[in-house]
Amino acid sequence: MIALGPADPCMHELLALLADPRHVHNMGLPEWDKTIRLARQARLLGVLAQRIQSRNELLAAVPECVLGHLRSATAFAAYRGHLLRLELAALAEALPPELPVAVLKGAAYMLQKLDLARGRLPNDVDLMVAHSDLDGAETALRSAGWEFEEIDAYTERYYRQWSHELPPLRFPGHPLEVDLHHTITPVTGRLRPDTALLLADLQTLPGERFLVLHPLDQILHAAVHLFQDSDLRAHLRDLVDIDGLIRAHVHSHQDWQTLTARAVRHQLERPLWYALRYCRAWLATAVPEDLPLAAPPTAVIRLFDWVFPRCTLPRVPDQPVGISRRAAERLGTLRHQWLRLPPGLLLRQLAHKGMRRLRARPLVTDQSK
Amino acid sequence: MTSQQVQHSLPSQQSAQSEHSQPPRIRDLPLALLARRFSTGSVALDYGAAMVRVRSHLGAFVRDFQQVYGAFTLADDAPFADFHTEVCGGQGLRAFLRPQSRFLIDGIQPFDPFPKAQALPHFEWGVNWCFAQRFNQHVLLHAGALALADRAVIMAAPPGAGKSTLTAAMMLRGFRMLSDEFGVLCPRTGRLWPMLKPVALKNRAVDVIRDFADEAILGPLYKGTRKGDVAHLAPLAASVDARQRPARPCLLLFPSFRDGAALSIRRLPGEEAFARVAFNSFNYALVGQIAFDAVANVAEACPAFALEYSRLDEAIESLRTMLLESPAVATTA
Amino acid sequence: MVDPDRSPRSPRLRYRQLGDGAAVFDTASWQTHILTPAAAVIFEVLAESGSGEAIATSRALELLQEELELDPGTPEIQQVLRSLQEMGMLGG
Numbered sequence: 001m002i003a004l005g006p007a008d009p010c011m012h013e014l015l016a017l018l019a020d021p022r023h024v025h026n027m028g029l030p031e032w033d034k035t036i037r038l039a040r041q042a043r044l045l046g047v048l049a050q051r052i053q054s055r056n057e058l059l060a061a062v063p064e065c066v067l068g069h070l071r072s073a074t075a076f077a078a079y080r081g082h083l084l085r086l087e088l089a090a091l092a093e094a095l096p097p098e099l100p101v102a103v104l105k106g107a108a109y110m111l112q113k114l115d116l117a118r119g120r121l122p123n124d125v126d127l128m129v130a131h132s133d134l135d136g137a138e139t140a141l142r143s144a145g146w147e148f149e150e151i152d153a154y155t156e157r158y159y160r161q162w163s164h165e166l167p168p169l170r171f172p173g174h175p176l177e178v179d180l181h182h183t184i185t186p187v188t189g190r191l192r193p194d195t196a197l198l199l200a201d202l203q204t205l206p207g208e209r210f211l212v213l214h215p216l217d218q219i220l221h222a223a224v225h226l227f228q229d230s231d232l233r234a235h236l237r238d239l240v241d242i243d244g245l246i247r248a249h250v251h252s253h254q255d256w257q258t259l260t261a262r263a264v265r266h267q268l269e270r271p272l273w274y275a276l277r278y279c280r281a282w283l284a285t286a287v288p289e290d291l292p293l294a295a296p297p298t299a300v301i302r303l304f305d306w307v308f309p310r311c312t313l314p315r316v317p318d319q320p321v322g323i324s325r326r327a328a329e330r331l332g333t334l335r336h337q338w339l340r341l342p343p344g345l346l347l348r349q350l351a352h353k354g355m356r357r358l359r360a361r362p363l364v365t366d367q368s369k
Numbered sequence: 370m371t372s373q374q375v376q377h378s379l380p381s382q383q384s385a386q387s388e389h390s391q392p393p394r395i396r397d398l399p400l401a402l403l404a405r406r407f408s409t410g411s412v413a414l415d416y417g418a419a420m421v422r423v424r425s426h427l428g429a430f431v432r433d434f435q436q437v438y439g440a441f442t443l444a445d446d447a448p449f450a451d452f453h454t455e456v457c458g459g460q461g462l463r464a465f466l467r468p469q470s471r472f473l474i475d476g477i478q479p480f481d482p483f484p485k486a487q488a489l490p491h492f493e494w495g496v497n498w499c500f501a502q503r504f505n506q507h508v509l510l511h512a513g514a515l516a517l518a519d520r521a522v523i524m525a526a527p528p529g530a531g532k533s534t535l536t537a538a539m540m541l542r543g544f545r546m547l548s549d550e551f552g553v554l555c556p557r558t559g560r561l562w563p564m565l566k567p568v569a570l571k572n573r574a575v576d577v578i579r580d581f582a583d584e585a586i587l588g589p590l591y592k593g594t595r596k597g598d599v600a601h602l603a604p605l606a607a608s609v610d611a612r613q614r615p616a617r618p619c620l621l622l623f624p625s626f627r628d629g630a631a632l633s634i635r636r637l638p639g640e641e642a643f644a645r646v647a648f649n650s651f652n653y654a655l656v657g658q659i660a661f662d663a664v665a666n667v668a669e670a671c672p673a674f675a676l677e678y679s680r681l682d683e684a685i686e687s688l689r690t691m692l693l694e695s696p697a698v699a700t701t702a
Numbered sequence: 703m704v705d706p707d708r709s710p711r712s713p714r715l716r717y718r719q720l721g722d723g724a725a726v727f728d729t730a731s732w733q734t735h736i737l738t739p740a741a742a743v744i745f746e747v748l749a750e751s752g753s754g755e756a757i758a759t760s761r762a763l764e765l766l767q768e769e770l771e772l773d774p775g776t777p778e779i780q781q782v783l784r785s786l787q788e789m790g791m792l793g794g
Contacts, residue, residue: 029448037453037475065420065449071506079505079655082732639720644736647725654732658716661727661734665718668725 002281002305007313010034014314018044018240019284021051024061032066041314042236043121045069046077050119077119081110084122087176091125092209094144099136102128102202102211104181104221109241111208116244120237124168124177128213130199131182138166138180146171146178184213184221191224193266215249216262223275224268235312242275243283253288260291269293277301278308394606396439404431406443410455413447414438417563417612418553419504421496422450427470430456430488437489437567437588440606452499456492458485474499487591490599493569500551500564501651507562508660509651510552514561514616515544521561521616522692523552523667524624525649531626534574537602538681539688541582546608547616556656556663559670560615565608567601575600581681619697621646621673622688630679632687642673671697713754715789717745728789735789741782743770748791756793762786 004011013035016023027035039045049070052058059067084107095101103111106122129137146169148156156167168177184198185191201214213221219242226238250259263272273293279285295301395403406412410424425431452474459469459482468485471478472495479498483491501509512525513536526532533549540546546565547553553562567588570578575598578585586603621642637645647653647664672695678684716727722739737745747769748762762783766772772779786792 033449041475063449065451068504068506069451072504075505075656075659079657082657086731638723638739640723640725640736640738640742643720643725647734653734657732658727658729661716661718661725665720665725668720669718 002278002309004309004313007309008034008038010038011313014038014042014044014048015282017048017052018243019282021048021055021058024052024058027061029063029066032063036066036069038314040073044237044240045073046119046121047116047237047240048119049073050077054118074119077121080121081117083175084110084125087125087174087178088210090171090174091127091141091178094146095137095140095209097209099129099133099140100199100202100211101137101209102213104128104184104213105225105241107210108212108218109244111205111210112212114244114248116241116248120241122176124179126179126181127210128181128184128198131195134166134180134182141169141178141180144171149177184217185224191268191271193220193224193268197265215245216259217266219245219249219259219275220263220266220268220272223271226275227271236314239275239279239283239312243279243285246279246285246287256288256291260293263293270296274304274308278312392442392445394439395435395441395443398435398443400432400435403435404428407431407434411446413444413450414441415444415447415612416496417547417565418507418551419451419500419564420444420447420449421452421454421499422447423454423456423492425456425488427456427458427485427488429486430470430492433489433588434492436586437601437603439586439603440609441604442609452496452503454492454495454499456488456495483594487594489588489601490569490591490594493566493601496566497550504553505652505656506555508554508556508653508656508663510554510646510664511550511649511651512552512646513549514547514552514563515539516547516561516616517544517689517692519614519616520619520692520695520697521547522620522622522688523561523618523646523671524622525552525646526624527649530624531574532624533568533570534577534626535624535678535681535684537568537570537574537578537585538581539685540568540602540605540608541578541585542682542685544685544689545611545616546604551651554618554663554667555615556659558615559618559663559666561618562615563608563612565604565612567603569596569599569601571599572597577681578602617697618667618671619695620692621667621671622691623673623675624684625675625677626679627677628679630677632680632683633677634687634691635675637673637675639668639673642671643668671695715791717749726789730790731788733788735785737782740778741785744772744779744782745786745791748786752791756790759783759787759792762792 010031013023013027013031016026017035036045039048052062053070053074062070088103088107088111091101102108104126106117106120107125109117109120110122127137148167148169166180168179170177183193183195185193198213198217201217202211203214204211212218222238222241222245226235226242250256260269260272263269273295276285276287276291276293280287296304407423407425407430410422412423414421414423455473455476457471457473459471469482470485470488470491471482472480472491474495479495510523510525512523513532514521514523515536516522524532524536536546536549546568547561547563548565549568550566551564553564554560555562570587575587575590579587584605588601588603590598590600592598621637623637623642623645643664646668647660650660650664653660653664672691674691676684676688714728714730716729718725718727719742722742724737724742724745726735726737726745727733728735744766747765748757751757751761751765763774766774766779774780774783783792
């Protein structure tokens with residue numbers, strides 16, 4: 001087990017429940033009190049709820065007041081899933097049928113009917129098209145009524161020039177945003193997956209208009225996501241996704257060999273190495289010991305083992321943020337920025353974000369979603 | 370303690386509240402002790418459907434709280450709370466320039482601060498918000514709910530129809546109040562859970578209720594809130610003591626107050642009653658099919674009436690008869 | 703559109719009679735439809751003759767005229783038909 005740092009002791013309970021829902025037998029009300037809140041913060045309450053509720057023999061061990069929160073989270077996840085289906089249906093009507101479009105992450109897990117999609121709260125809709133189809137897809141969506149969110153000129157330039165997606169699109173009145181990507185990492189970042197391979201191996205699903213990534217690419221994409229999006233606190237969920245994808249797609253020795261070979265081809269060994277490290281340590285994912293993946297230098301691993309738990313794991317929300325967590329979040333953010341942008345840009349991006357921080361601090365945040 | 374009670378509540382809380390060791394009511398606690406409990410974060414409040422932990426250092430809040438939650442008890446060392454909230458003062462320089470109260474749930478401030486003097490209405494609003502956002506295991510009807518023994522009437526009406534006034538008056542005439550704003554319908558049992566909170570009375574209703582019954586205990590009058598002048602009616606002990614007892618919906622009522630109106634009662638068709646209940650719910654759309662089935666069960670089992678009135682006592686007596694004589698039959702387990 | 707399962711064994715619509723009227727929940731769109739007593743009769747006639755499958759609009763109009771002696775041209779009936787179409791009861 002990698003030390004969880006200053007995380008709440010109930011973090012162990014949450015991880016144990018995610019690894020094996022039979023851990024409910026070891027939970028008392030004080031543990032549930034914090035674990036429910038940690039799970040909600042990590043956007044994992046719906047997942048946890050589904051895993052417990054789908055096993056009748058566990059229900060008797062869960063107090064009624066806790067079951068209420070689990071049922072509530074299940075209802076909320078079902079509603080978000082419904083919204084996602086509606087948005088996908090609307091997108092399918094708007095996009096020219098001959099245009100190959102893949103869905104990523106939550107929508108892909110849902111369309112594949114994977115176990116890990118059950119109870120998972122989808123954020124927004126992530127679509128991926130070939131770079132050469134980007135203009136076509138954008139035009140189709142805009143002429144069907146989707147609009148870019150209002151953003152300032154800097155942010156728009158950032159998105160268009162340096163990011164791997166367009167600014168988010170939304171159909172007026174629709175609750176979900178649509179992100180249009182042309183690869184799975186920022187184009188200027190240090191990570192350079194083989195986009196041609198991604199596109200060549202897109203999979204069709206029976207009866208579905210949308211394509212999905214090759215199963216192994218889905219794992220690699222989730223691993224990339226783990227280190228590349230700015231909301232570091234959401235990343236426990238990325239690990240849970242990776243764990244679920246491995247359980248769904250990777251079974252034999254041969255599967256593991258193919259996965260690592262594919263990571264090498266995409267130059268994504270490092271993200272995969274770390275993802276597997278924390279999946280094994282925290283979620284008891286059955287990762288073989290002897291994978292042919294080059295480990296990072298020991299000093300870097302040590303640093304990572306310090307930073308990662310501190311900025312990835314949720315905390316009991318009304319307790320003050322410790323200094324080490326704040327420091328770790330800074331380091332984590334820096335690392336994420338460093339991976340994402342060429343060095344010259346990094347300064348501009350930080351300066352800009354630093355300035356914006358002085359202005360916009362919204363008072364209204366809805367943490368319940 | 371009956372076996373049914375155990376089934377519906379937290380065992381450890383229940384034992385803390387059993388007849389043998391009835392904790393003191395909040396109105397009987399010394400204010401200083403109550404303030405200390407609030408500042409150490411050890412106040413857990415059992416509303417019936419939900420347990421809410423509250424922390425606060427604001428003396429004015431604690432004083433107002435004691436008035437309108439007087440009949441409640443504090444759950445000692447409740448091991449589990451549904452919501453973890455805090456009512457605190459403003460931050461930084463602003464705290465001196467314009468004293469404010471902030472409401473936090475899980476450390477997050479979901480909406481703008483209120484003036485400090487309005488900390489209690491702010492808290493009440495905040496708890497409603499938590500409940501409406503996060504309690505989707507129930508269908509949350511926008512309705513008052515009252516019961517005689519365990520037979521409940523659900524009263525739904527648009528704002529301004531006098532729903533809160535009628536709810537308050539019914540409690541003061543011996544009905545058990547479950548809630549004045551949230552009809553908490555459990556889709557699994559078909560029963561209504563109490564979500565027992567002080568009744569927020571607005572403008573003219575404050576004096577109407579003050580003059581209506583000697584037992585009425587009203588908190589301070591908050592002038593010029595977002596909803597006008599507001600005062601809270603404290604729930605009576607009989608309702609508070611039964612807040613762990615769900616009731617069976619037996620009657621749907623859609624009241625409207627009109628000055629000088631003679632009492633009139635009109636039977637409503639089932640599909641119209643369904644529509645009025647469902648589409649006034651806080652989370653009907655979100656809960657989807659489960660909510661549809663739950664509301665359909667209620668609309669099927671309960672006769673529904675529109676009631677127009679101007680004299681409270683006359684309306685209440687006819688309601689009492691209707692509820693006691695309602696032929697409603699339970700359609701769910 | 704992603705088509706929901708339309709097989710008669712997993713009905714898309716939940717129908718609850720309430721007095722003479724009814725309420726219908728469409729599990730595909732999560733929409734609730736409120737049916738007045740007249741609309742409820744139309745629903746039940748069409749549901750019975752379609753036995754779980756969508757029925758052709760022309761056939762539905764015939765049924766309304768023959769069985770219920772209704773004029774499909776009135777705005778009220780048109781509105782009911784639009785609702786039924788949304789629920790996937792009418793096709794073609």
